[in-house]
Amino acid sequence: MTGIPIHCLVCDHASTRYGCDDCRVRLARCLRDIETYTVLVLPHMVMPSRGQTGRMSPGYGSRSPARDDIIAAFDRRSGLGAGEPTTLHPDDIEDPIRYIPGFVLGIAEGLAGEREERPPITFGGALDYIGKQLGWSATQPWFDEFANDIVKLHRKVRELAGDRPQKPLGECLAVTCDG
Numbered sequence: 001m002t003g004i005p006i007h008c009l010v011c012d013h014a015s016t017r018y019g020c021d022d023c024r025v026r027l028a029r030c031l032r033d034i035e036t037y038t039v040l041v042l043p044h045m046v047m048p049s050r051g052q053t054g055r056m057s058p059g060y061g062s063r064s065p066a067r068d069d070i071i072a073a074f075d076r077r078s079g080l081g082a083g084e085p086t087t088l089h090p091d092d093i094e095d096p097i098r099y100i101p102g103f104v105l106g107i108a109e110g111l112a113g114e115r116e117e118r119p120p121i122t123f124g125g126a127l128d129y130i131g132k133q134l135g136w137s138a139t140q141p142w143f144d145e146f147a148n149d150i151v152k153l154h155r156k157v158r159e160l161a162g163d164r165p166q167k168p169l170g171e172c173l174a175v176t177c178d179g
Helices: 021-045 068-073 100-115 123-132 143-160
Strands: none
Touching (some): 021 123, 100 123
């Protein structure tokens, strides 16, 4: 890079790269969260949580006794890594469930291909490799697509864990606003 100020492709702040420092830090945090949720949280959430007291929902339904969305996220047949998945979440057709480890390995494989290096072969190795290449990827003109893939996966993993952020209460928080 020549040091000529350009704008970050993700947040549009002035930067000397295609990705600013704030966006790289945010992506590094997303990668750490993806690892935490995928390794420590989601495997323990396969069984649905139910209340200890009270009635179950009325009516009979033929349902799996487990959380199929989490099972699909760890099933190799649920998606083809970074390509188009073959299994869709029944409630949200627009947001398919991907095979999380395969998707991360696909991103790392794409980065390694761009750098002409050997790709990592494990999920943890792929997350580590992607994290180490954030600085280099910020100098590439496809940084916004790369960041979008990571943020989408982070959002999906948080959603599977039941850790979605609360929706905004209004359009602004000013006292005089009608929102």
